[in-house]
Amino acid sequence: MILVGQYDSPYVRRVAIALRELGFDYTHDTRSVFGDFEDMRKTNPLSRIPSLILDDGTTLIDSAAILDWLDEAVGEGRALLAAAGSERQRQLQVIALASGAIDKAGAAAYERIIRPERYRWPDWMARCRTQAAGALAALAAIDWADLRASYAPTHPPLHAEIITACLIRYVRMTDPALLEGSAHALLEGSAHASLIALSARLEARPAFIATCPPDVAYPKG
Numbered sequence: 379m380i381l382v383g384q385y386d387s388p389y390v391r392r393v394a395i396a397l398r399e400l401g402f403d404y405t406h407d408t409r410s411v412f413g414d415f416e417d418m419r420k421t422n423p424l425s426r427i428p429s430l431i432l433d434d435g436t437t438l439i440d441s442a443a444i445l446d447w448l449d450e451a452v453g454e455g456r457a458l459l460a461a462a463g464s465e466r467q468r469q470l471q472v473i474a475l476a477s478g479a480i481d482k483a484g485a486a487a488y489e490r491i492i493r494p495e496r497y498r499w500p501d502w503m504a505r506c507r508t509q510a511a512g513a514l515a516a517l518a519a520i521d522w523a524d525l526r527a528s529y530a531p532t533h534p535p536l537h538a539e540i541i542t543a544c545l546i547r548y549v550r551m552t553d554p555a556l557l558e559g560s561a562h563a564l565l566e567g568s569a570h571a572s573l574i575a576l577s578a579r580l581e582a583r584p585a586f587i588a589t590c591p592p593d594v595a596y597p598k599g
């Protein structure tokens with residue numbers, strides 16, 4: 379299978395990590411959504427990443443849909459998301475907060491990094507950052523040990539944990555002030571210790587090390 383997209387995208391990275399944690403081999407297609415825009419449209423009409431091209435030629439798009447396929451392929455015992463009930467609901471809530479924070483931190487970063495300076499809208503950037511900060515604060519209040527209490531210690535990280543670690547890495551690359559607490563009143567006296575600890579624990583794993591994006595200004599590709 380072929381994973382399309384660069385690891386500076388937290389959505390690509392969450393898929394790459396899940397593939398590696400579950401023992402799947404893949405070839406990495408590092409075309410850029412910006413530099414290879416037209417060519418990328420042949421893979422995904424939205425010209426977005428990630429895409430996963432399966433061995434039978436099927437192309438899956440969107441990280442959630444790709445990971446849904448992956449969980450079904452490995453079966454309930456190995457899946458990285460609970461199959462049903464309140465546990466699934468809780469994990470999906472965490473994923474929604476983390477992906478929402480990525481979208482909002484990303485929207486502010488795109489505004490700052492891609493949009494020509496004369497067209498930037500400071501109020502919009504501030505709004506996006508407030509939304510990202512709110513989600514980070516909610517994630518910081520999660521009891522991360524409890525979230526995986528029903529899993530064996532050897533069970534790989536859950537999607538909820540993976541995407542949150544990818545979010546933390548992404549925020550460090552794009553807008554570290556959101557984590558330092560200086561950017562927004564919501565984060566004053568920063569309560570991000572649990573997120574920093576989660577990030578440190580997961581970033582030490584081989585699947586995270588192998589997919590760690592280079593420390594350059596986002597978005598590179």
Ligand SMILES: N[C@@H](CCC(=O)N[C@@H](CS)C(=O)NCC(=O)O)C(=O)O
Pocket residue numbers: 386387388389390411425426427428439440441442
């Ligand atoms: N909901 C999508 C979001 C994917 C996404 O936002 N990808 C970004 C890179 S992080 C992208 O392709 N941006 C280029 C664009 O939207 O034009 C997913 O989970 O895969």
